[in-house]
C-alpha cells in the first residue's frame with residue numbers, strides 16, 4: 673500500500689467515459705482523473721462541470737478490413753474493396769491529457785462517477801453516480817476503484833449493490 677500524505681484529508685477521483693476517433697462502435701474507453709481543486713467537486717456535483725476533454729496518443733492503427741497493422745496491409749484508407757471501405761481503427765491508445773470542461777465536444781464524453789475519500793480514523797467513502805452511457809459503466813468504475821486500491825472490498829460490494837437499485841445518486845460508506 674502506498675504511503676499517504678497525512679495532510680491530505682480529502683481525495684477525489686472521477687471516472688468517466690471518453691471517446692477517440694474510431695469507426696469502431698467501441699470507440700470509448702474509461703478514464704480516471706484525480707481532482708486536486710476542491711472547488712471543482714461542488715461544480716461536478718451540481719452538474720456545472722461534468723464534461724471531459726481528452727488528448728490521445730495512438731500507438732497503433734489497424735486496418736478495418738483484415739484487422740492488421742495499417743502500415744503493413746495493402747489497402748488504402750478511404751478506398752472501397754468489394755463491399756468494404758478501408759478505415760483506420762485506433763489501437764493501443766493512451767490518454768495523455770484529460771481535463772474537466774463544462775460542455776464536452778461529445779456529450780458521451782463525461783464524468784459518470786465521482787469518489788470522495790475522507791481520510792479520518794475510519795475513512796469515509798462517498799460515491800456519486802451520475803448518468804451512465806451503458807449499464808455496465810458504473811460497475812466497471814466501481815471495480816476499477818477497487819483494483820486501484822481506492823476503496824476497500826466492503827465498499828465495493830456496498831456501492832455495487834446500492835447502484836443496482838438506483839442508477840443515479842450518492843452513497844456513503846460506512
Ligand SMILES: [Zn+2]
Pocket residue numbers: 735736737738739740742745746747758
Ligand atoms: Zn488492410
